[in-house]
Each structure stands twice: as C-alpha cells, then as structure tokens.
Amino acid sequence: MKAYKDLAPSLRTIMTPGPVEVDPRVLRAMSYPILGQFDPEFTDMMNETMEMLRELFQTGNRWCYPIDGTSRSGIEAVLVSVIEPGDKVLVPIYGRFGNLLVEIAERCGAEVVIIEREWGGVFSQGEIAEAIRRERPQIVAMVHGETSTGCIQPLEGIGAICRELDALLVIDAVATIGGVPVETDAWQLDAVIGGTQKCLSVPAGMSPITYNERVEAKILQRKSIERGLQDKNTPASAKRKVRSNYFDLGQLQDYWSPARLNHHTEATSMLYALREGVRLVLEEGLQQRFARHKLHEAALVSGLCAMGLTLYGDATCKLPVVTCIRIPDHVMGESVRSMLLQYFGIEIASSFGPLKGQIWRIGTMGFSCNQKNVLHVLGALEAVLIWHGVDLPAGKAVQAALASYAEKKEEFTC
Template sequence: MSISIPLHIPARTIMTPGPVEVDPRVRHAMSHTILGQFDPAFTDLMNQTMGLLREVLQTKNHWAFPVDGTSRAGIEAMLCSLIEEDDKVLIPCFGRFGYLLKEIAERCGADVSTIECEWGKVFEPDTIMDELKKIKPKLIVMVHGDTSTGRMQPLKEIGQYCRQNDILLVVDAVATVGGTDVKTDDWFIDGLITGTQKCLSVPSGMAPLTYNNRIEKIILERKSIEQGLISDPSQVNKKKRIRSNYFDLSQLQDYWSPARLNHHTEATSMLYGLYEGLRLIVEEGLENRFKRHQLNEKALVAGIKAMGLSLFGDPQYKLPTVTCINIPEEVNGDQVRSQLLEEFGIEIASSFGPLSGKIWRIGTMGYSCQKRNILFTLSALEAILIQEGVRIYRGEALQAALSVYKKDQESESLKKNIT
C-alpha cells in the first residue's frame, strides 16, 4: 500500500485579476463547525447575508443571494431564468467576457446580436443606445469591468435608456463589486451578478446576484408554466420552461425565502466565508474601500511608468482593479511570469485572444490590494527584467510608488489637522 504525500501548498502573493488572496478572517470563518441547512442559526445567517449583500450591491431589491458555483453559475442562473427561446438579446463585447455572455445566451435559445469595439476601449453610450433602438431587444447583457482588457464600461446612461424603453439591463460585475463603485439601483440595473473570488476576497465557489421586481415578474410567469398553473394553451405557447433545475431562480428564491424550499444543500462553509467577506467590506466602508483600491492602483501605475514600461488601453476607462502592461518586445512575457512565480512566489497574469503574449495583467483586488504587495511586486518585476536584459530605469519604480503613498499620508494628516 502506497503512502500518500502530505498536502503542501506553497506560499504565494497572488496579484492576478482573480482569484486573489483570501482575507485571513474569512479563512477563519470558514473553519467553523458545520450547521444543518435548516438549523435556525443557519437560516438566520442566510437572512443576514442577504442584508449585507444589499448594502454592498447598493440596492433595495428584496432578492440578493448567492448561487452556489463560480461566477459563471450566477450568470447562467440569471440568463437561463430570463431568456425564452428566440428572445432578442444585445451583447456589447469589449473583451473576452462579452463573448462568454454571448455563448451562454445562445445556449439559452436567444436570438443574440453583438456589437464590438477594439480591445482596450469601451463603447460610447450613444453607440449602444443606437443599437438598442435598431434591435429592440428584450434585454441587454453587459460586462461592467472586463479583466481581459482592463477596461470599465460606464453604465448609468445606458441604464436610464433601458428603463425608459422597457428593456432589461443585466450586468456582469464580477470584477468590480467590492473594488469600485457599483450602484445597482442608481444605474437602473435590473439584474446583477458578481463573484466571491475577486474583490470580495473569498474563495471561488459562490456567485452573489440581485434582481428587481421587473425580473421577478418574468421568473414567476415562467414558474407558473412549470407548475401547470396556466390553463390557456395560447399563453403556454408564448412562454418557455426554465431549462435548468439547479439554476432556476424561481426555485432558488424559494430556497432563500421563509418557505425554505429544499432545492439543494447549501454550501455551508462557503456561506460563512461570504458572510464574513461582506461584513468586512461594510466594516471598512464602501467609500474607504474604493479609496484604498484607487490608492494602490495609483502607486502601481506610477511605479510601472517610472520603470519605463507602458500601459495598455484607454486610460480614461481603466478598470481600477486591473492594470494592463505592454510586454517589452525584447522579452518573453511567459518566462518573466514564470520567474516571478519561481523566484518570488508572485503570480501575475497574461491575457487572452488578440492580447495573448502581448500584455501582463496585475490585479489589485480585495485583500491582495495592499501597499506591501504593490511594493513587493514592483521590486520583483524590476529585478527579473534587469536579469532578462531589459533596459529600464533602475530604482525608479519603488521611489515613484513610495511618493504616491507619502503624498496620500500627508494629505490625510492635513485633513485630520483641519478637522
């Protein structure tokens, strides 16, 4: 009988656009004893988690709960519960993840139209609104922050237009919630999905989402068909069944309601982690959390530029939680990433499609978004590039980043003195 090797997990500093380092307090929360899913202590935790989600997602929606599974599980739950066969759906694509939304919508039977823009840019709201006028879709599905290009799409004007014209707006905010402002209600977002593994600093495995009564109306109509409550055959023909059992939001909301439908066995430890992750965000305060992400992004960008490297993409619409760097022509980008991992235990990312091998992506998300990680990553990247013979400005990166932090400290001290 062979003896198995003991589990060994190497120490890592994860500076990718997800997953990110998990807050130690979240890891501690996840180690608590298991409760039964209908234990009053557990159902009370479910209710508290819904309340925290409303705060973090900045919504008054009644329905705000996680779907068990990765972020894509939440997206599939939302789309397969909303989309009926041949529904017109518009999906603007400004990076890889727009195309993922397209694939999921098509599998749900939608008549999908897409518009595209150059990777590294986003859409002017008028471009999208013109397309909405032309297509007149039932819904538009959009990525808020696309990590493949490091860009963030403005949404408020688009949301206003959709609400005025009775079009549903569904948003993939996986890379933005908890790291930058996402105003579900103020931006007229009907359905929003995020994930635990990015700015929430919880392990991958849950997809929190929220939706309003406009979406709930459609879900309940489809539920009526499933339960045979519509007797008029002509009405039944106009509606299609929700094709998934597991991702059926009508059943999931019953599970999260006082009815406690026995839909599935809740991922107990993951819910502990989500609760604690959300609690820490509320404790820090949304504005303070966003400022922290902006400060560390600013220090990272200053260091990268001072080193002599250039950034990819339109700076006006840069995603605050992801920084994309053009890989110098004289270096192998994957080799640099491998050396960072092997020599320093730091992980950064490459990208996809037309950007594969052309840019590095450094994530500054959640618990990973802290001063020591920024300084460590800049110093390690500089060391590797020097070793690879890349001509950079030696010693400038850390000085530039430290100057950003020093100015911020002086500014905060001044504010305290004034008050």
C-alpha cells in the same frame, strides 16, 4: 499502498485579476462547525447575508443571495432564468467576457445581437443607446469590468434607456463588486452578478446576485406558464421551461424565502466565507474601500511608468483594480512570469485571445491590494526584467510608488 504527503500549498503573493489572496478571517470562518441547512441558526445567517448583500450592491432589492458555484454560475443562473427562446439579447462586446455572455445567451435559444469595440476601449453611452433603440431587445447584457483588457464600462444612463424601451439590463459585475462603485438602484440595473474570488477576497465557489421586481416578474411569469404546462398532452414545442433546474431562480428564490422550499443543500462553509467576506467589506466601508483600491492602483501605475513600461488600453476607461502592461519587445512574457513565481513567489497574469503574449495583467484586488504587495511586485518585476536584458532605470519604480504613497496617503485615512 502509496503514502500521500500532507497538503501544504506554497504561500504566494497573488497579484492576478482573480483569484486573489484571502483574508485570514475568511479562512478562519470556513473552519467553523457545520450547521444543518434548516437549522434556525443557519437560516438566520442566510437572512443576515442577504441583508449585507443589499448594502454591498447598494440596492433595496428583495432578492440578494448567492448562487452556489463560481462566478459563471451566477451569470448563467440569471440568463437562463430570464431568457426565453426567441428573445432578442443585445451584448456590447469589448473583451473576452462579453463573448461569454453571447455564448450563454445563444445556449438559451436567444436571438443574440452584438456590437463590438476594439479591445482596449469601451462604448460611449450614445453608442449603446443607439443600438438599444435600433434593435429593441428584450434583454441587454453587459460586462462592467473587463479583466481581459483592464477596462471599465460606464453604466450611468443605460438603465434609463432600457426602462424607456422595456428591456431588462443584466450586468456582469464579477470583477468590480467590492472594489469599485456598483450602484444597482441609482443606475437602474435590473440584475447584477458578482463574484467572490476577486475584490471580495473570498475563495471561488459562490456568486452573489441581486435582481429587482422587473426580473422577478418575468421569473414568476415563467413559473406560472410552467405550472400550466404540466399536462403531459401539451406538445413539447409549447413548453417554455427554464432550461436548468439547478440555476432556476424561480426555485432558488423559494429556497431563500421564508418558505425555505428545499432546492439544494446549501454550501455551508462557503456561506460562512461569503458572510465574513462581505462583513469585512462593510466594516471597512464601501467608499473607504474604493479609495484604498485607487490608492494602490496609483502607486502601482506610477512605479510601472517610472520603470519605462507602457500601459495597455485607453487610460480614460481604465479599470482601477486591474492594470495591463505591454510586454517589452524581445522579452518572453511567460519566462518573466515563471521567474517571478519561482524566485519571488509572485503570480501575475498573462492574457488570451488577441492579446495572448502581448500583455501582462496585474490585479490589485481586495486583500491582495496593499502597499507591501505593490512594492514587492514592482521590485521583483524590475529585477526580473533586468535579468532578461531590459535596459531600465534601476530603483526608480519603487521610489515612484513611494512618492505616490507619500502624496496620496494624506487624502486617505485608514
């Protein structure tokens, strides 16, 4: 019989746009004893998690709970539950994950209308407003932070336009929640989907979501229709059921309500992790956490520019938690990434689609977003680029980052 070795993953400095390093306190929480999903101690924990998620999403919404699955599960749960076949869905695309919204909406039977922006920029409020008024969609689905391009789409004012025309506004905030402001109520966002494996620094496996009474009304309307269509004589063409059982928010909110109607067995250890991860975010303080991400982004960018590297994308809409760098001419991007991993234990990301082989992406997210990691990645990247024959000012990158810290830390208190 083959003998298998003990599991012993290597210790890495993970500077990708996700997953990122996990706070040891979150890993510790995952080791705690399992409770039954209807144990009062566990249901109290569920209620407390919902309370904390309201603070995280900056909302008074009743419904704030996680979907069991990676970030895509949260996106799919919301879209599957609110889109009815034939609904018009407007998707502004400025990177890879806008295309994901399109694919899911099409699978739901939506009439999808897109507007596109060349990768590296975002839309103006006027462009989105014009498209909404022209198309009159039932749903507008948008990405807040595009990790594929390192850009962030401003959302202020878009919710008001959607309310004016009675459209639901669904936002993918997977890359931004816990790292940059996501003001659900102030921006009039109807549904927001987050992820655990990025700025929250929790392992992938849950997707916290929130939605308001406008979304709930559509969910309840569909539930009412479904109950009325239980008659087996009803033709299949008349049935408007939610196309997923697992991702049906109508059933999931019953599970998370005081009724505790059984839907699935909750992912106990992942809920422990989410609760602890969000607790740590709130303990740090949202504004303090946002400032920390800006602090380390500024130091990283200072170092990269001092090295002579060129940033990718429009600087006016740069996503604070992801920095994209153009790969220097005549340099094999994958060779650099491989050497960083092999010799320094550092992982940075490549890209895909039209940017494949053209940029590297460095994440400064959550627990990975710290001074040690920033200085480590700058020193290592400089050394590896010199090894690959790039002529650059040795030593300048780390010095520029140190200067940035010296300047900015006076504004930032731990």
